[in-house]
Amino acid sequence: MLQTLIPLFVDALANAALIFFVAVGLTLVFSVLRILNVAHGSLYSIGAYVAASVGLWIVAAGLPAWLTFPALVLSAAFTALLFGPVIERTLIRWTYGKSEAVQVLVTFGLFLILEDLQRMVFGVQSIYADTPMALLGISEIGGIVYLNYQLALIGLAVAVLIGLRLFIRRSRTGKLLAAVVADREVSQAMGIDTNKMFMIAFTLGVLLAALGGAMATPTTGVAPGLGADTMVLAFAVAAIGGLGQVEGAAVASVIVAVAKVLAIYYAPALDAVAPYLVMLAVLLVRPYGLFGAGATRRI
Amino acid sequence: MRALPLILAAGLALLALAPLAAPYLQFVLTVAVAKGFAALGVALLLRAGLISLGHAMFFAVGAYAAAFLAQAVGINDFLLLLPFAVAVSALAGLLVGAFLVRYRAIFFAMLNLAVSMVAYALASKLYSITGGTDGLRIDVPTLMGMSLEKAQFDQALYYISLVLLAVVGWLVHRYLKSPLGQALAAVHTNEVRLEYLGVSAWSTLLAAYTISAALAGIGGAIAAVAIGHVLPEYAFWTESGHLVLTAVLGGIAGIAGPFVGSIFLELIHTVAVGYAAEAWNLIVGVALLAVIFFLPRGLFGLIESAAGVKDHRGETEL
Amino acid sequence: MTALLKAENLEVAFGGVKAADGVNLSIDEGEFVAIIGPNGSGKTTFLNLCTGYVRPVSGEVWLDGKPITAMAPRRIARKGIARAFQIPQLFTEHTVIENVMLALAAHRGIWQAFAPLDRPDYRAEAMALLDLLKLADHANAMAGALPEGLRKLADVTVAMALKPRLLLLDEPTSGVSALERFPLMDTLMTAMRAQGVTALFVEHDMEIVETYADRVVVWDSGSVMAEGKPSEVMKDPRVLKSVVGA
Numbered sequence: 001m002l003q004t005l006i007p008l009f010v011d012a013l014a015n016a017a018l019i020f021f022v023a024v025g026l027t028l029v030f031s032v033l034r035i036l037n038v039a040h041g042s043l044y045s046i047g048a049y050v051a052a053s054v055g056l057w058i059v060a061a062g063l064p065a066w067l068t069f070p071a072l073v074l075s076a077a078f079t080a081l082l083f084g085p086v087i088e089r090t091l092i093r094w095t096y097g098k099s100e101a102v103q104v105l106v107t108f109g110l111f112l113i114l115e116d117l118q119r120m121v122f123g124v125q126s127i128y129a130d131t132p133m134a135l136l137g138i139s140e141i142g143g144i145v146y147l148n149y150q151l152a153l154i155g156l157a158v159a160v161l162i163g164l165r166l167f168i169r170r171s172r173t174g175k176l177l178a179a180v181v182a183d184r185e186v187s188q189a190m191g192i193d194t195n196k197m198f199m200i201a202f203t204l205g206v207l208l209a210a211l212g213g214a215m216a217t218p219t220t221g222v223a224p225g226l227g228a229d230t231m232v233l234a235f236a237v238a239a240i241g242g243l244g245q246v247e248g249a250a251v252a253s254v255i256v257a258v259a260k261v262l263a264i265y266y267a268p269a270l271d272a273v274a275p276y277l278v279m280l281a282v283l284l285v286r287p288y289g290l291f292g293a294g295a296t297r298r299i
Numbered sequence: 300m301r302a303l304p305l306i307l308a309a310g311l312a313l314l315a316l317a318p319l320a321a322p323y324l325q326f327v328l329t330v331a332v333a334k335g336f337a338a339l340g341v342a343l344l345l346r347a348g349l350i351s352l353g354h355a356m357f358f359a360v361g362a363y364a365a366a367f368l369a370q371a372v373g374i375n376d377f378l379l380l381l382p383f384a385v386a387v388s389a390l391a392g393l394l395v396g397a398f399l400v401r402y403r404a405i406f407f408a409m410l411n412l413a414v415s416m417v418a419y420a421l422a423s424k425l426y427s428i429t430g431g432t433d434g435l436r437i438d439v440p441t442l443m444g445m446s447l448e449k450a451q452f453d454q455a456l457y458y459i460s461l462v463l464l465a466v467v468g469w470l471v472h473r474y475l476k477s478p479l480g481q482a483l484a485a486v487h488t489n490e491v492r493l494e495y496l497g498v499s500a501w502s503t504l505l506a507a508y509t510i511s512a513a514l515a516g517i518g519g520a521i522a523a524v525a526i527g528h529v530l531p532e533y534a535f536w537t538e539s540g541h542l543v544l545t546a547v548l549g550g551i552a553g554i555a556g557p558f559v560g561s562i563f564l565e566l567i568h569t570v571a572v573g574y575a576a577e578a579w580n581l582i583v584g585v586a587l588l589a590v591i592f593f594l595p596r597g598l599f600g601l602i603e604s605a606a607g608v609k610d611h612r613g614e615t616e617l
Numbered sequence: 618m619t620a621l622l623k624a625e626n627l628e629v630a631f632g633g634v635k636a637a638d639g640v641n642l643s644i645d646e647g648e649f650v651a652i653i654g655p656n657g658s659g660k661t662t663f664l665n666l667c668t669g670y671v672r673p674v675s676g677e678v679w680l681d682g683k684p685i686t687a688m689a690p691r692r693i694a695r696k697g698i699a700r701a702f703q704i705p706q707l708f709t710e711h712t713v714i715e716n717v718m719l720a721l722a723a724h725r726g727i728w729q730a731f732a733p734l735d736r737p738d739y740r741a742e743a744m745a746l747l748d749l750l751k752l753a754d755h756a757n758a759m760a761g762a763l764p765e766g767l768r769k770l771a772d773v774t775v776a777m778a779l780k781p782r783l784l785l786l787d788e789p790t791s792g793v794s795a796l797e798r799f800p801l802m803d804t805l806m807t808a809m810r811a812q813g814v815t816a817l818f819v820e821h822d823m824e825i826v827e828t829y830a831d832r833v834v835v836w837d838s839g840s841v842m843a844e845g846k847p848s849e850v851m852k853d854p855r856v857l858k859s860v861v862g863a
Contacts, residue, residue, distance in 0.1 A: 036405050036408075038540070099348065100404045100408070101350040102591060104405075104408060105547055106588065106591060108544065108584075108587070109544075109584040109585070109587040109588040109591070110588075112580040112581065112587070113580070113581050113584035113585060116578055116581035120578070231536075232412060232536055235409055235412060235413075236416075239409050269424045270420075270424075272420040272423070272424070273416075273417050273420040273421065273424070276414075276416045276417045279413045280410070280414065283402075283410055283413070287401075287402060288406070473730075473731045474730050476733045476734060477731055477732060477734060478719065478722035478727050478732075479728060479730045480730070480734075481711070481715070482719065482727055485708045488708045488709050488710050488711070489706050489708050489709070492706035493708075494694070495668065495690055495706070496720050496723035496724075496775070497691045497694035497695040497779065498723045
């Protein structure tokens, strides 16, 4: 029993790590900009495509294989810098102060555009670039075999969570971001350049999405439709944790990943439904998510 | 102001005549009208300021209900399939809505999305009922007991759809002008005042949600028999996104808007498939952004301006 | 005779601050009662408690001898308590007369899905009310586009369209220029007498209170400090200290 369950749970945690990267990006953007970016999943898949293409190129060009590791992170950074500021400056900025319906629709339009752009640039074939995973190999502990890459993913997710916490609590930019989240109007009145903060937060969100995509390529590869699938999963995780809650996203991604594993184990027909059932169950009891708090209206 | 009913009547007449001039348009327009019903349902909720990212599920429920009755039960007459599909989707709307209309803004959007993804996943997995990822096929139904050739049935279906468009459109128009329909927009502008009038926002919204699900069900049933094949993809969240897009593209203020949006999109699609099939989403995405930026009242807003309508009181802005 | 409205030992706290600390108050049919008191003394909270917007921790509210404590606002509204707000609450994308007609429809039952809201009998009745409150000239203006003073009147008209037994008015003259206050109150009083409405109003302006209230209730730190005829209560040194700050 344990022999089969432990690898499953490591698998689940590695999955949780990948979901966490996208979901925390989504939730971060929401907390600062108060916008739910429906195109967030596309930035995940673009990050994946860029990373996979670069990885394949490194191998094909005969460059040292270890370069594929920094290439994953650099691909994500490249994607973030290429798309983050431009999208925020143009489309997203226009929707500030508009209704949710407009914000959802504008980002849905962006999603449609990005989906086709990906198809045009990267084609419709699935791409696998598993050099990083092959390089790291496996290790055997207590008779159970682990993929080292999966362990590394879990480690990276924990590092990102801690890093984000430190960034928001300690760094100057992070504190300014936190101030904008706490009270946008007061921050503005105090002279914080909120526009700059929005751009930073959005780009950071894209970076996290692209990082998730890049880190996913060695294990799952990338194919058309990945963006749409990832989007709903990230929605579900962010909503379970409470929109705008960084720790919430971390806890929720573990819950969702474990729910998926349990579903695979006990009710295989339900594995795809599991995240949404968890989301429904949580939101019906706590509409603002596990870590979220709602606002009351004064009259 | 008087010009508008004339334009609407002319538009309907044009739709009725279009297949005579270009027979291949009949199928395209049937599907467009079907999706238009679902988009109208989405538009109703948008009037209350609620954006549903899951309404394709009711379209799918209508389509599956029709397919199930026709194939599994063996009752395959369109005049029975349609009311059955509408009843099932309205019931689904009532049940789902009872939970969801408590929520607002982004939470409403996301919960609809979650429920629709559950529906999507179930449609893909429950092989014995839904045929899994293969979906369900529907043979050409009879019409009031008459067996028709496929071509004859398709023609009849098209004109039935147009009659439905006129009749149901008029009913929804009456509903929107009624106290219950006006209360819908009032939920959006001031829910506190509405409750203090003794009106339950919950039941006002639940009525609208059920009606919108029934409208999507009409569309689903028409699409199911027109296409002859029902798939889980009908319920995927991007389809729901397309319904919202269709409604906004056409304009959510009137009844005609969502249909104008749907027909416009399907026609452009037919043209674009030949030239730029890979760029279809791109084109639609850019069109959506252009409408949101430059035509907040949608395409139908253009028609209204041409007809000299200037009175936009009591309408919900996005 | 049972009081129209009776509140007994109402208690509620927000984050440690007692907004209602054992409130006892009763209002008889036909009375016109003013509530005064310093900011933060719990006057609006009392209106919120009476209309179900806030639930008390303990205590009871009765309307006509029947308990209405902690009922939802819409149920209390249907039982005959209507409310006008300090910040007017209107359907800003409807016209003024549509706001009133919606209230009339709500009073008769909102479940009418095929008859239009804008029908002759509703329009005539709404127009008569607007006439009474001197808003007839603005009937077709968008509610959101009215100036503040008129929005307050429209808010009261909407509340009166519910044909309430008791009307709660939260600072009807705030945000209205000093010159317009008395004419506004005259209009309100005339309208309320014509409709036979009992009213409870929160007010800051002592002159208004003395001119229009049958009885005044003085609030302090979440409870009733004094009550009685305006002329007598105003002589109470404690009241002068707390309210006028003298």
